[in-house]
Amino acid sequence: MTTIQAWKVETAALLKEAGLASTADLDARLLLQMATGYDQAKQILLYDRVLTDAQLHKLSSIREDRLRHKPMAYILGCKEFYGRNFLVDERTLIPRPDTETLIEAVIAFSKGKQQPPSIIDLCCGSGCIGITLALELDANVTLSDLSEDALSLARENAKRLLSKPVTFLQGDLLSPTDKIYDIIVSNPPYLTAAWCDEVSNEVRWEPRLALEGFSEDGLGLIRKLVKESGNHLCCGGALFLECDYRQAKDVAELLSSHRFTDVCIERDLSDRDRVVWGVLACTNS
Template structure:
């Protein structure tokens, strides 16, 4: 009878051939699927029990999960969650899948928000709530409002608030600023849609399974960033910051947009690959 470690090794080869992922990434995904099939055991448990035999029931369950991944379904959807900034967030097809690049936005926001002072933050287009909830948990003295236009996404965000006990977060249904009229914040953050509507990448990889409304934004991908930026100053306290994640080729355009709307101290932060990823500006 095959052992767990043999099942994992064979599955890694099959997934790599089907997906063209890097070998290390393939092994990580297969371990995650196998842990899930085993009842959400830990990776440490799997390693320690690699010599255990594979039952028919386990094989069937695992093969079903693996087939979905080989067909291209995002592993975050198969598992129903994705790790972000050290925490597990529920993910569904109604939300954007949190990605490592967005952690740059978190790190930049934390640099501008002192840990020992109250702060009001707004997360626009929150999706899973990963950005706003993470900021709330990292800055427990803060009050964070997260908004989304999608009722389905907002339901996921509210569940993540409960799961992670983020008591300083308020979730609102809102078309950008519509539900926070008259309110001001010290920080506004957003990972808005920023892909060009006709971009062929929308029909590739994980993007095929994510909501198009969370991905694409007009002919140049900047429609939502323009809308957010044009209204941001009216919702920021003096000295407050607007921070936007964007595509790696959009840094110059986003800096120009912020300058047009009167922001100062404008700068762009690069991701781990050296690409421009987050642009920020301040209201004086």
């Protein structure tokens, strides 16, 4: 017979042995909650309750997934982003707290504008960026991705979280649209092939298509996007890009060389360069 407390202690120890020490206790608690429905308070209150065979069977399966370094977000099927829970699975990247820097930058730029902006979220993945901006700014949002699998998940999240319609487009960056937007926002693939090979065991579960930016410096897609954006932004519109801290200065120079002014670099929660953005000049001069 295995009690709640005994299972948690055993699981935390196994996770630590597997190299997951930093989150072992939390992971054990969340796995137990997923299988039994018992939140933290109930787990403490019912610490000596014996787990049923059905519960132990489910716990064994999901614990094995975690021991193989499957991300907790994929196991739980959701991830919090900007205070809301988004459905996630292996079709898309897992939303990360550092990407909230992108949200804050767009909100700050939009503050004081007379009407809600029109926004397109490129490489939208789960839709967390565009959907969050639709909710925070009452914006008219288009979600676009090359992957139909990603768009399928984004549709699920939009249906759950939004009461207003969203436009969905499938294709390479801005190629599916001929419209003009107030804001283009993107967390595109930007890792180099070498960086992709060096990622943690957990990140290896995420789709490489959403990680690797191509070209030796990882900026192949970003270069293309910056070049295309001038034809899809209104006068005074803005392009917001997430990138790696090692690329931020190069991305800033790229924007400056393509009619973008007031180019800024924003730092993330770890105080590293994370978001680069600029305003499209109204003339070519």
